[in-house]
Amino acid sequence: MKLFKKLALSSMVLLMVCSAAFWAVACCGNDKDYNKIQLNEVTHSIFYAPLYVAINQGYFKDEGLSVTLTNGGGSDTSMTALLTGSADIILAGPETVVYTNQEGVADAPVVFGQLTVCDGSFIVSKQQNTNFTLDDLVGETIIGGRKGGLPAMTLQYILESNGYSLGTGADKINLRTDVAFNLTASVWDGDASIKYCTLFEPTATNMEKEGKGHVVASVGKLSGSIPYTCFATKKSYLQEHSDVVEKFLKAVAKGYDLLNEGDLDEAAAALLPSFEGNTLEDMKTAIISYKAINAWSNNMVLTQESFDNLMKVMLNAKVITTASNWADCVDNSIANKLLAA
Numbered sequence: 001m002k003l004f005k006k007l008a009l010s011s012m013v014l015l016m017v018c019s020a021a022f023w024a025v026a027c028c029g030n031d032k033d034y035n036k037i038q039l040n041e042v043t044h045s046i047f048y049a050p051l052y053v054a055i056n057q058g059y060f061k062d063e064g065l066s067v068t069l070t071n072g073g074g075s076d077t078s079m080t081a082l083l084t085g086s087a088d089i090i091l092a093g094p095e096t097v098v099y100t101n102q103e104g105v106a107d108a109p110v111v112f113g114q115l116t117v118c119d120g121s122f123i124v125s126k127q128q129n130t131n132f133t134l135d136d137l138v139g140e141t142i143i144g145g146r147k148g149g150l151p152a153m154t155l156q157y158i159l160e161s162n163g164y165s166l167g168t169g170a171d172k173i174n175l176r177t178d179v180a181f182n183l184t185a186s187v188w189d190g191d192a193s194i195k196y197c198t199l200f201e202p203t204a205t206n207m208e209k210e211g212k213g214h215v216v217a218s219v220g221k222l223s224g225s226i227p228y229t230c231f232a233t234k235k236s237y238l239q240e241h242s243d244v245v246e247k248f249l250k251a252v253a254k255g256y257d258l259l260n261e262g263d264l265d266e267a268a269a270a271l272l273p274s275f276e277g278n279t280l281e282d283m284k285t286a287i288i289s290y291k292a293i294n295a296w297s298n299n300m301v302l303t304q305e306s307f308d309n310l311m312k313v314m315l316n317a318k319v320i321t322t323a324s325n326w327a328d329c330v331d332n333s334i335a336n337k338l339l340a341a
Helices: 008-028 046-056 075-084 095-103 150-161 181-190 203-209 219-223 235-240 242-261 264-274 280-292 304-316 333-340
Strands: 036-041 066-071 089-092 109-116 122-125 141-143 174-176 196-199 214-218 229-234
Touching: 036 075, 046 109, 046 242, 046 264, 046 280, 075 089, 075 095, 075 109, 075 229, 095 109, 095 229, 095 304, 109 235, 109 242, 109 333, 122 203, 141 181, 150 174, 150 219, 150 304, 181 196, 181 203, 196 203, 203 214, 203 280, 214 219, 229 235, 229 242, 235 242, 242 264, 242 280, 242 333, 264 280
Parallel strands: 036 066, 036 089, 141 174, 141 196
Antiparallel strands: 089 229, 109 229, 122 196, 122 214
């Protein structure tokens, strides 16, 4: 898969913006404060709770950092932001790092910290089904994410590993991968012929509250361990600003500790400011759901075994033909340093 063919249009727009920034720096000098981090997230979800808790509780400020958060609306767009310089760090699926690695991109991005260790989406049905199994998907359509993105590839791997065939027909499961990640809920809700989709929190719970759908299964329980969402940056940034990266991961680790060890009410209150329009009870429900599947990494180290699982998923989806080298895509130096402290 050619990454830049997928991202051509968005890249052109961002490159024009970044080119203007480049000439401004060339003329006026580079006085960038590297303690001010531009962070682009693939989407906004309670799945990334340790990050938001760290922001809301002032853990980044405690480390002398300021974080500006923007939403990419998909891993491909987030990676484009990193490659073109509009983001210093991204929170996205590690598959995008693999794509750039295989493209031979100069100053290639690397994963330096793992945030989530399994799929964080939930299968949502238009009908209530307390006894749901994957058999219920046979003969039906499910919107599973964008082609080439980890949500869609993970679901494909789960289904095919369990002996199901993908495609159209009464004996197959129609896995749709033509819907933009951030449009999944609206497309699914607007088409009565599609019974199933996969959604993250808080969207899944909100669909239930609005009477539009019912959460029937956790994809994370079905998928098992896989490096699902990670922090990545360019190799040069990691080398030149390792002190900033270390402070960044320290803050995120504090967010994880509050969620994992703190009182549920306290954790929910710390998360709520990042999700206006939701309630404290919504936060509690989501936190409980994600803790139940051990969604968050307790040390942010992406192991070779976990990376190899990612390679199996990507090879199965045929988005790559050969596996990438773990050492080329992952740098655990900072995460290991914090683990040993």
